[in-house]
Amino acid sequence: MSRADTFFWVLLPYVTLTSFVVGHVWRYRRDGFTWTARSTQLLERRLLLVGSYAFHLGILGVIGGHILGILIPNGWTDAIGVSHDLYHWVAIVAGGAAGVLLSLGAIVLVYRRLKIDRIRATTLRSDWVMYPLLLVTILLGMLCTFVGGLVDEYDYRETVSPWFRSIFTLQPKGNLMVDAPFVYQAHVTIAWLLYAVWPFTRLVHVWSVPVGYLARSPIVYRAKRGATRTALR
Numbered sequence: 001m002s003r004a005d006t007f008f009w010v011l012l013p014y015v016t017l018t019s020f021v022v023g024h025v026w027r028y029r030r031d032g033f034t035w036t037a038r039s040t041q042l043l044e045r046r047l048l049l050v051g052s053y054a055f056h057l058g059i060l061g062v063i064g065g066h067i068l069g070i071l072i073p074n075g076w077t078d079a080i081g082v083s084h085d086l087y088h089w090v091a092i093v094a095g096g097a098a099g100v101l102l103s104l105g106a107i108v109l110v111y112r113r114l115k116i117d118r119i120r121a122t123t124l125r126s127d128w129v130m131y132p133l134l135l136v137t138i139l140l141g142m143l144c145t146f147v148g149g150l151v152d153e154y155d156y157r158e159t160v161s162p163w164f165r166s167i168f169t170l171q172p173k174g175n176l177m178v179d180a181p182f183v184y185q186a187h188v189t190i191a192w193l194l195y196a197v198w199p200f201t202r203l204v205h206v207w208s209v210p211v212g213y214l215a216r217s218p219i220v221y222r223a224k225r226g227a228t229r230t231a232l233r
């Protein structure tokens with residue numbers, strides 16, 4: 001491997017993971033009160049509703065697709081009888097649909113942030129780094145699925161996926177990425193940069209999903225006086 005290959009496929013992932021882990025601890029300890037999505041719902045609701053729903057539903061599908069395609073070895077899907085062709089078409093149709101929803105949501109959210117003065121005024125410096133990285137990662141991901149999947153029929157489960165897993169087993173197989181098509185190389189590289197800045201942006205809110213809401217006791221709200229009396233009667 002050349003020095004550039006070693007940098008991109010071995011060093012960058014570990015620098016990123018260090019920034020991701022240490023950055024989150026630092027942010028939580030130093031700046032716990034800013035650990036939020038900094039919602040702008042009070043300033044504008046209509047576009048937020050559409051954009052946020054599309055984005056978050058889309059990202060759930062895309063995460064599911066990444067777990068299936070990147071984290072789960074193809075030997076496992078083979079073992080339960082999922083043929084290569086079936087996997088390929090599910091990845092394109094379901095992954096593509098989730099990606100389109102995610103892209104539309106991201107476009108609406110960014111449009112809203114740029115075009116509505118009040119929202120633009122709440123935009124942080126970190127947003128100017130995070131949003132472009134997010135948009136480019138999504139765009140390149142879509143190119144991987146539609147160009148890599150339909151035109152080239154590139155089997156990333158033989159290269160990108162085992163390389164990604166090898167990083168976490170501390171035996172990085174950078175050589176698997178050397179000959180991967182450029183869109184895949186670019187997609188994962190920009191994704192690493194996104195992960196590196198993640199702890200310093202509003203994306204930290206991802207780790208504060210209010211799952212407790214599902215199990216907590218209901219909160220009783222007081223109705224208006226008249227309404228309460230009517231209800232009691």
Ligand code: HEM
Pocket residue numbers: 061062065066069070091092094095096098099102134137138139140141142143144145146148149156160164184187188191192194
């Ligand atoms: C380093 C981590 C990542 C790796 C190794 C990776 C790898 C891949 C691969 C191989 C594909 C093609 C999937 C297919 O054609 O079936 C893909 C697609 C995609 N990726 Fe990533 N990705 C990573 C991170 C991200 C991140 C952080 C985002 C967005 C926030 C993202 C968004 C997408 C989208 C939108 C698609 C197209 C739709 C889909 O297939 O679900 N990826 N990614």
